[in-house]
Amino acid sequence: MTYVAAARMMRAMIFEAPGEPLRAAEVPVPEPGPGELLxxxxxxxxxxxxxxxLDGEVEIAAxxxxxxxxxxxxxxxxxxxxxxxxxxxxxxxxxxxxxxxxCEYCTSxxxxxxxxxxxxxxxxxxxxxxxxxxxxxxxxxxxxxYGDEQATPLLCAGLIGYRALRMTGQARRLGFYGFxxxxxxxxxxxxxxxxxxxxFTRPGADEAAQEFARELGAVWTGPSDEAPPARLxxxxxxxxxxxxxxxxxxxxxxxxxxxxxxxxxxxxxxxPYEILWEERSVRSVANLTREDGEELLAVAPQVPVQTxxxxxxxxxxxxxxxxxxxxxxxGAAVIVP
Ligand SMILES: [Zn+2]
Ligand SMILES: [Zn+2]
Numbered sequence: 001m002t003y004v005a006a007a008r009m010m011r012a013m014i015f016e017a018p019g020e021p022l023r024a025a026e027v028p029v030p031e032p033g034p035g036e037l038l039x040x041x042x043x044x045x046x047x048x049x050x051x052x053x054l055d056g057e058v059e060i061a062a063x064x065x066x067x068x069x070x071x072x073x074x075x076x077x078x079x080x081x082x083x084x085x086x087x088x089x090x091x092x093x094x095x096x097x098x099x100x101x102x103c104e105y106c107t108s109x110x111x112x113x114x115x116x117x118x119x120x121x122x123x124x125x126x127x128x129x130x131x132x133x134x135x136x137x138x139x140x141x142x143x144x145x146y147g148d149e150q151a152t153p154l155l156c157a158g159l160i161g162y163r164a165l166r167m168t169g170q171a172r173r174l175g176f177y178g179f180x181x182x183x184x185x186x187x188x189x190x191x192x193x194x195x196x197x198x199x200f201t202r203p204g205a206d207e208a209a210q211e212f213a214r215e216l217g218a219v220w221t222g223p224s225d226e227a228p229p230a231r232l233x234x235x236x237x238x239x240x241x242x243x244x245x246x247x248x249x250x251x252x253x254x255x256x257x258x259x260x261x262x263x264x265x266x267x268x269x270x271x272p273y274e275i276l277w278e279e280r281s282v283r284s285v286a287n288l289t290r291e292d293g294e295e296l297l298a299v300a301p302q303v304p305v306q307t308x309x310x311x312x313x314x315x316x317x318x319x320x321x322x323x324x325x326x327x328x329x330x331g332a333a334v335i336v337p
Contacts, residue, residue: 011337012129013317015065018056021318022067022128030125030133032079037136039091044127045070045152045181045309046320046333048240049095052264053122054321060122068127068335069095069120070155072148076131083136090148092140092297093132094155096288097124112163112287119287128317130337140293143301153307153332154300155293157181162296164236164261164285165189171234175200175251177224178239179209180324181332182261185305186236187216192303198232200224202239202327212308212330227251236261245282246271254278261285309334 007028014023032038050067052058071093075085085091099106099114106114120126120134142151161182168174174190175198176183187197199213203223210221220228224239224247231253237244237260245268248258255278263286276282299305308331312320320333 010130011314012066013314015053015060015067016063018054022054022321024315027129029131032077032133034080035083035136036079036133037075037083037085037091037139038077039071039073039093039132039134039139040076041071041073041127041130041132041337042148043072043152043311044068044335044337045155045157046317046324046335047156047181048324049156049263050121051321051325052240057264058122062123065122066125066127066129066132067121068129069093069122070152070157071120071127071132071134072142072151072155073127073132078136081136085136085139085141090142091134092142092151092155093120093127093134094138094140094159094288094293095119095121096290097138098135109289109291112289112292117287128314128335130314138290140297143297145301145304149309149311149334149336150307152334153181153185153309154296154305157332158185158300158305158307159288159293159296160285161186161236161238161261162189162299163288163292164259166292167259167283167285168234168236168257171232171256172196173198173230173233173253175228175232175235175248176213176218177235177237177244177248178241179213180238180327180330182238183236184212184216184308184331185300187213187218188303188305189299191217198228200226206327208330209327232256234259237265238262240265242266242268246275249275249280249282252280254280256280258282259285307332311336313337
């Protein structure tokens with residue numbers, strides 16, 4: 001029998017199978033390989049994608065897995081190699097965790113579509129733990145004006161949302177369908193850019209979300225089955241609800257675009273061609289590029305975007321996920337190990 005030094009252990013919440021809650025466990029602190037950083041996690045925001053992973057709507061190919069892909073922490077150790085982030089620096093870890101760098105997408109500025117990409121908290125262990133390891137080339141420096149917890153929602157809700165916002169072009173009258181973590185960040189940026197935000201929430205009384213949207217400068221709020229007072233030039237759908245696509249098309253002016261910002265959506269019902277005609281378009285947004293991240297993290301402090309967060313301890317991540325599903329808070333849920 002050989003004896004090895006006891007590994008340093010950490011607390012983590014582990015995904016084992018779809019439909020099962022994340023399980024609390026003690027696992028070894030990971031070791032950074034070449035080009036990787038060992039990061040002590042200070043905070044990690046919850047994302048709707050985590051619900052899709054949990055429900056099996058987005059597949060985790062090789063469980064068990066530590067979820068969580070909006071991570072802010074401090075670099076504790078660096079594997080071999082050079083990079084901008086050093087020991088002691090604050091690092092942000094987003095959803096895009098690795099790409100091959102050689103495919104037709106990577107070499108044409110579209111690494112978000114890399115067929116071999118690996119994603120944090122899906123293919124690589126993420127931030128619902130005390131430590132994580134990340135490829136340093138895909139980590140971002142965190143803007144100094146943000147606290148750890150406040151910065152986390154910028155890393156996916158903000159960043160992939162920003163990519164969706166960019167796809168609305170010069171549209172001035174913007175509709176947001178679903179007013180959660182992403183929309184609350186984008187509403188501030190859109191307003192700063194001189195646009196008008198029309199916030200659509202769940203049919204029935206979703207007073208809290210509507211009130212929140214008005215606080216952040218929405219010019220109109222209403223249920224998603226209601227027509228806005230003016231035709232929209234673009235709409236972003238954040239809610240994973242397919243019937244919102246024809247609803248948003250009906251609210252669009254000619255030439256307008258509907259952008260679907262989520263990774264998963266229920267089926268889109270069939271609709272008459274006339275609501276797409278007049279050069280309206282429907283498109284989706286997938287993942288992010290590092291360029292998106294650099295741009296959003298430069299813009300956010302200028303606005304300045306203020307994030308609204310609700311914190312949960314690591315052991316309560318299942319409660320945070322349940323609250324997200326129920327729409328029980330406004331803004332973003334953040335796990336603090
Ligand atoms: Zn996300
Ligand atoms: Zn690639």
